[in-house]
Amino acid sequence: MGLRSIVLLSLLLLMGLGIRFYRLGFTDTRSDEVALLIPPLASYTPAEHIRCDWQTFKETRIMPVPRMTVGAFITTFKLEANRFNVRFVYALLGGLTVGALFLLGRAFGDGRLAWLLAFFGAINPFSIYYSRQAHVYAFPIFFNTLAAAFGVLVLRALAAGRAPRARDLVLFTAAAILACHTHMSSWPLMGLLWLVIAGMAWRAWRRHPEQVLWIGCAVASGVWLLALVPWIYMFISAFFTAQESFLTGGDNPIMTLLAKWRTPFVMTWGGGWPRALVSLGLLLSGIGLGLRSRRWRYIVLIALGLFCILAAILSLMMGLARQFFNMRYYTPLWLILIFLSTLGVLLLADWLARFLPARARQLPLLALVALVAGLMWQPISWLLTLPGNPVPYTMANRWMDAHLPPGAPVVVDRWLQPWNEMLHNAPTSVVATFTIPNEPQELLLQYNWTQTVQDFMRKYPEAAYLEVCFKSPYGLEAWEWPRHFFHQQVEFRNEPGLKLRQVLLSPEESFYQWNSNALIITLHYNTREDVLAMAAAEKARHQLFYGPGWGYVK
Numbered sequence: 001m002g003l004r005s006i007v008l009l010s011l012l013l014l015m016g017l018g019i020r021f022y023r024l025g026f027t028d029t030r031s032d033e034v035a036l037l038i039p040p041l042a043s044y045t046p047a048e049h050i051r052c053d054w055q056t057f058k059e060t061r062i063m064p065v066p067r068m069t070v071g072a073f074i075t076t077f078k079l080e081a082n083r084f085n086v087r088f089v090y091a092l093l094g095g096l097t098v099g100a101l102f103l104l105g106r107a108f109g110d111g112r113l114a115w116l117l118a119f120f121g122a123i124n125p126f127s128i129y130y131s132r133q134a135h136v137y138a139f140p141i142f143f144n145t146l147a148a149a150f151g152v153l154v155l156r157a158l159a160a161g162r163a164p165r166a167r168d169l170v171l172f173t174a175a176a177i178l179a180c181h182t183h184m185s186s187w188p189l190m191g192l193l194w195l196v197i198a199g200m201a202w203r204a205w206r207r208h209p210e211q212v213l214w215i216g217c218a219v220a221s222g223v224w225l226l227a228l229v230p231w232i233y234m235f236i237s238a239f240f241t242a243q244e245s246f247l248t249g250g251d252n253p254i255m256t257l258l259a260k261w262r263t264p265f266v267m268t269w270g271g272g273w274p275r276a277l278v279s280l281g282l283l284l285s286g287i288g289l290g291l292r293s294r295r296w297r298y299i300v301l302i303a304l305g306l307f308c309i310l311a312a313i314l315s316l317m318m319g320l321a322r323q324f325f326n327m328r329y330y331t332p333l334w335l336i337l338i339f340l341s342t343l344g345v346l347l348l349a350d351w352l353a354r355f356l357p358a359r360a361r362q363l364p365l366l367a368l369v370a371l372v373a374g375l376m377w378q379p380i381s382w383l384l385t386l387p388g389n390p391v392p393y394t395m396a397n398r399w400m401d402a403h404l405p406p407g408a409p410v411v412v413d414r415w416l417q418p419w420n421e422m423l424h425n426a427p428t429s430v431v432a433t434f435t436i437p438n439e440p441q442e443l444l445l446q447y448n449w450t451q452t453v454q455d456f457m458r459k460y461p462e463a464a465y466l467e468v469c470f471k472s473p474y475g476l477e478a479w480e481w482p483r484h485f486f487h488q489q490v491e492f493r494n495e496p497g498l499k500l501r502q503v504l505l506s507p508e509e510s511f512y513q514w515n516s517n518a519l520i521i522t523l524h525y526n527t528r529e530d531v532l533a534m535a536a537a538e539k540a541r542h543q544l545f546y547g548p549g550w551g552y553v554k
Helices: 003-021 031-037 046-055 065-076 083-107 111-123 125-131 138-159 166-180 186-207 214-241 253-266 275-292 297-320 333-353 363-384 393-403 441-446 449-459 481-485 495-502 528-537
Strands: 409-412 431-433 464-467 488-493 520-525
Touching: 003 083, 003 111, 003 125, 031 083, 046 065, 065 083, 065 138, 083 111, 083 125, 083 138, 083 333, 111 125, 111 333, 111 363, 125 138, 125 363, 138 166, 138 186, 138 333, 166 186, 166 214, 186 214, 186 297, 253 275, 253 333, 275 297, 275 333, 275 363, 297 333, 333 363, 363 495, 393 464, 393 488, 393 520, 409 449, 441 449, 449 481, 481 520
Parallel strands: 409 431, 409 464
Antiparallel strands: 464 520, 488 520
16 A cells, blocks of 8 residues: 555544544433443453353343453543443444455455445444444444455455465454454354355365365364354353243244345435435445446355345344344344445446546546435434434433422333433432333233322322333323323424434434334423412312422432
């Protein structure tokens, strides 16, 4: 690489990092982040994180590298466990993914593909989203890409009848091990890449039996497998010794299949007009024109095969674990989709250039790049100003502190929130609380959760009710009681989140779920005048209020 290329790549890296670090601590926390913000995990060393994740793996199935890395960063530099600091490593890896994508393009031997992959990686909303929260997925995105880059170098050597360079094998093995220790979804991707390498090594050996090309690959794959065997054993044994840790429900397979239609839009350039046309058009161009190209035909076929098999395996894993559908569990598919989309830009531009004079043949490529970039600037701005993920807690908390009576209890409709997602940056004047645990739904029905809320409100007349998640406590029917009992309502709207949902660029299912209004939350409350009017209507002679100095303790 010349000086000019180094400078240009540095600028792309800075752009990717700048997008990911801008207002990094702004968005409210979600439950997966809260664990890193409060004791004991907030003060864990890397060794303590590894021990904790190993001891709880059967129940949680959390791989150690993401939390271990955050723990190393926080404890080494003696930093406060706040939102910016726990997200720092994730944002850093998100920016470095730009460089990993550049390496992937170079591994294919195409400089233009390398630059396009790097640029599109810098502005891709899926990558940006997970780079701006401490929730695992920036790690597999980075290490999957890095492993693919070195894996392509290994495959190209075998295709040419040469033994892969030791450096490429070592780096591929290291990246594959790290990828598999970030998230279980990387296991099948790395396993499939090893199978492709094994197939290519066998093919090369058949052509050149005098060359021992497979030994290095066999040793490297053995090292990878040995590093993963303990975790695989723990996962399999969990089916027999920790069955209670698996969800008892999970989504209907048909509903899961239908929800997957968003995948190509969420992971590339969005839906709606005209983003859906661009997302699908570039993917179809990459596939169609790639299959027509002698250079790219087999690569595209391998990519399509990997995509189909990987999607099936990930769905099987999700089904075995009885998990509810979430796009993030399919994160390894992002790498294949972003590659095919970028290849589509390159090949479509080349096809269009054939109809132009020589001096204008760069215009289609520039126009397509400008089109994608132009369509992404708004979603990027929404991601950078996202108040909640998806719940805008801070908006609600600040309003409640300013307008509700000091010390007033606020019942939240999901019992997890007060001591989890609302704990960090919690309200300071009012007290967020819950009546009884109301998950799963069987528990809600068994102990009549809605009645406990009504009794609570009658006992504490100035208490409020924050409707965060459940529009429908009893299935599809909305709970109308709060709208009749309370005289005042105020909405807190996650406008950037609503816009991301509209254009299919939020990776989280919580932005789309039918039983959630988390992007628009409603506070139901009564003023003191409302309470007195209600008491008068019921012909009550007295009304009790809790004055200054009283507090509520759960």
